[in-house]
Amino acid sequence: MRASSMNDRWTAGGAAGARGRGLMHRLDARTKMAVSLLGSVAVMVLSDPAALGLLLAASAAYALTLGRWRMLLACHAGIAVLMCVAFGLMHAMHLAVPRMSPLEPVRLLVPFLRLAIMLNVVLALALSTRVQAMLSTLKSLRLPFCVYIPTAVMVRFVPSFVADVRQVSETLKTRGYRVNPLFLLRHPLLSMRLLFVPLVFRALRAADELGIAAELKGLGYADRLRPCRTVHLARRDWAAMAGALALVAAGVGLQLRAGWGGGGMF
Amino acid sequence: MKTNASRPGAPPPPVPGAPVLSPPALSGTAPGRGRARYWAVRELVTVGVFAALTKVSSLLVALMGGGMNPLTLVLKNLVFTVLALVLLFKLRKPGTLLLFTLVNVLVSMLLMGGGFFLLPSMLAAGLAAEGIILLLGGYRNEMALVAGIACYDILFKAGSFGVSWLFVREQPELLWFTGVVVAIGYVGALAGLPVGLRFLRELRHAGIVHE
Numbered sequence: 087m088r089a090s091s092m093n094d095r096w097t098a099g100g101a102a103g104a105r106g107r108g109l110m111h112r113l114d115a116r117t118k119m120a121v122s123l124l125g126s127v128a129v130m131v132l133s134d135p136a137a138l139g140l141l142l143a144a145s146a147a148y149a150l151t152l153g154r155w156r157m158l159l160a161c162h163a164g165i166a167v168l169m170c171v172a173f174g175l176m177h178a179m180h181l182a183v184p185r186m187s188p189l190e191p192v193r194l195l196v197p198f199l200r201l202a203i204m205l206n207v208v209l210a211l212a213l214s215t216r217v218q219a220m221l222s223t224l225k226s227l228r229l230p231f232c233v234y235i236p237t238a239v240m241v242r243f244v245p246s247f248v249a250d251v252r253q254v255s256e257t258l259k260t261r262g263y264r265v266n267p268l269f270l271l272r273h274p275l276l277s278m279r280l281l282f283v284p285l286v287f288r289a290l291r292a293a294d295e296l297g298i299a300a301e302l303k304g305l306g307y308a309d310r311l312r313p314c315r316t317v318h319l320a321r322r323d324w325a326a327m328a329g330a331l332a333l334v335a336a337g338v339g340l341q342l343r344a345g346w347g348g349g350g351m352f
Numbered sequence: 353m354k355t356n357a358s359r360p361g362a363p364p365p366p367v368p369g370a371p372v373l374s375p376p377a378l379s380g381t382a383p384g385r386g387r388a389r390y391w392a393v394r395e396l397v398t399v400g401v402f403a404a405l406t407k408v409s410s411l412l413v414a415l416m417g418g419g420m421n422p423l424t425l426v427l428k429n430l431v432f433t434v435l436a437l438v439l440l441f442k443l444r445k446p447g448t449l450l451l452f453t454l455v456n457v458l459v460s461m462l463l464m465g466g467g468f469f470l471l472p473s474m475l476a477a478g479l480a481a482e483g484i485i486l487l488l489g490g491y492r493n494e495m496a497l498v499a500g501i502a503c504y505d506i507l508f509k510a511g512s513f514g515v516s517w518l519f520v521r522e523q524p525e526l527l528w529f530t531g532v533v534v535a536i537g538y539v540g541a542l543a544g545l546p547v548g549l550r551f552l553r554e555l556r557h558a559g560i561v562h563e
Contacts, residue, residue, distance in 0.1 A: 119462050126461075130469055130518050176525060193522040200519060229458075232391045236455040239400025240407070247408040270416050271423060281412060282431060285405065286438065286551075290560050293401040297394030305393050 109322070110151045110214040115223040117323040118211040121148070121330045125207040128334045129200040135192055137340040138199040144333045145206035152213055161205055169198045217245060235305070239296070246292075247285065254284050391451075395443050402439045403455045406432055425533060426540035429505075433544025434551055436501050441552050441561050444491040446482065449504060453478035469518060473511025477504050498545055505541035509534050 110118075125145065132138055149158055176194060220241050224234060258265055258280055270277045409431045413424050440448055457474045481504035488496035513527075513534045520526040555561040 123461065126469075133522055172526065172529075175529065176523070179525060179528070190523070194526075196522040197520045197526065224462075231389070232396060232451065233454060233458065235393065235396035236400035236403060236451065237458055239397050240403040240455060240459055243401055243404040244407055247404055248411075251408060251412050265416055267416065270427075274423060274427060277416065278427065278431070281416065282409065282434075285409065285412075286435070287560070289401050289405045290438075290442075290555075293398040294394075296401065297392075297397040300393045300397055 108151045108153050108214075110148075110210055112320075112322065113214070113326055114319055114323045115211075115215045115219045116226070117319065117326050118207075118215060119223065120327055122207045122211050124330055124334060125203055128337060129203050132337050132341050133196060134337075134341045134344040135196055135199065136344065137337040138196060138203065140340060141203050141333060141337050142199055142206070145203045149206040149210045152210055154209075154213055157213075158206070158209065161209065162202060165198055165202050165205065168201075169195070172198075217242060235300075243292070247289070250285060250288055251281075254281060257284075390447070391445075395445065395448075398443055399439070399448065399452050399455060402435055403452060403459070406435050406456065407459075409435065422536050425536045426543065429537045429540030430544040430547060433501060433505060433541045434548040436504070437497065437545070437548035438552060438555065438561070440491070440497045440501065441494075441555075446486065446491055448491070449485070449500060450475075450478040450482050453504075470511065470515050473514060474508060477507035477511055480504070480507055498549070501548075502542065502545060505538060509538050509541070 125141070128141060129138065132141070146158075152158075172194060173191070221238050224238055224241065229237065255265065263269070263280060265277060265281065410428050413428045413431060414420065416424075436449070436452065439452060453474050457471050461471060481500040484503045485491060485493075485496045485500035488499055490496060513531065516530040516534070517524070517527060520530065552561055
């Protein structure tokens with residue numbers, strides 16, 4: 087497979103093969119994970135629209151370094167549609183129950199700002215990191231063996247199962263089934279049977295075969311996991327992390343100026 | 353002095369620096385120290401494969417069902433419950449549900465930007481479900497497994513509801529919508545229990561789940 091055939095220089099941080107691509111492809115997967123984790127904590131803690139707006143602008147700039155602006159635009163358009171639906175529903179609820187607190191567009195905007203920020207950082211991570219780089223990163227995190235193996239298997243096998251889903255869909259087409267939202271609505275149980283049962287059987291077989299192969303290859307002999315090659319973060323990774331921390335600090339500053347009332351966590 | 357290597361039928365001398373292979377390692381024993389590993393590699397791989405399958409199934413249902421709607425919500429939760437049940441029946445070892453939860457949370461948190469705040473509630477749900485399974489007779493008791501999954505589902509949904517409050521706390525009225533979503537999801541999870549038991553009967557018949 088393509089991901090597993092990459093050499094170590096490729097997989098460690100993606101530096102060698104990613105040369106000539108955007109900044110995002112040259113960042114270490116650990117840096118992107120740290121930014122994603124920091125983002126998920128920051129969006130929960132902050133509630134001031136100005137602070138979240140600053141983080142949204144920064145995260146959009148971060149995600150745009152991917153060069154996939156069409157996809158980003160489509161995802162943000164989806165969030166905008168969701169927001170319009172929420173506005174409509176809230177307005178309808180307010181009309182139906184006048185005792186409800188009045189609709190405040192700025193306050194309603196805040197959850198969607200959070201969603202948009204998370205979307206930017208997660209897309210940046212997902213679209214610029216190869217499976218093998220993620221596996222190398224997981225190994226470098228020195229997780230316990232019983233956590234590392236299932237996590238690595240999960241990360242490695244999600245793309246394989248997606249390919250399996252494609253194969254199952256093609257088989258169904260060949261057999262004359264057109265599985266679409268309407269078919270799922272009209273025949274939910276049949277759809278589940280047609281799509282889900284072959285997948286479970288494939289998964290069970292894959293689990294057995296892979297488990298036997300792993301044992302025969304001697305996986306689990308070592309007392310602890312040792313990465314094949316120690317990967318050090320480059321200067322650009324430290325700069326990206328410092329930038330992310332500085333932005334979150336600026337967001338906290340804006341939040342402090344606005345006060346923690348009105349939905350803040352503290 | 354005659355060494356082991358010179359005797360006929362004796363194993364070859366170990367290469368310096370190479371890991372020493374020992375038969376107990378195949379059954380989950382760490383080498384060199386005689387310390388038995390609780391989880392065999394095969395079991396860990398099974399947990400990982402099921403965790404991957406739950407993610408892919410959720411994606412599949414959402415894509416085929418045209419996004420998030422009540423039907424896809426029910427089906428997504430149904431599939432999750434069925435898979436969790438199949439896993440617990442396949443790996444009857446205390447801690448399986450907790451490990452499955454931990455792996456799911458870890459991947460969601462590190463690789464998918466899932467909420468950091470979901471971690472405690474999911475782990476608490478996993479621990480409580482493990483406790484209920486042990487109290488009701490352990491992993492050998494089928495009904496204990498079903499009760500454990502039902503408990504896990506409701507606790508996990510309660511935790512998700514709490515996290516959704518964190519997300520929409522500026523406009524608490526939005527919680528009505530998230531509450532409806534969580535309730536529909538739980539209906540799907542409950543429906544998954546009988547479906548899962550029926551599915552397990554088929555898997556037993558096919559010889560895939562042995563016990």
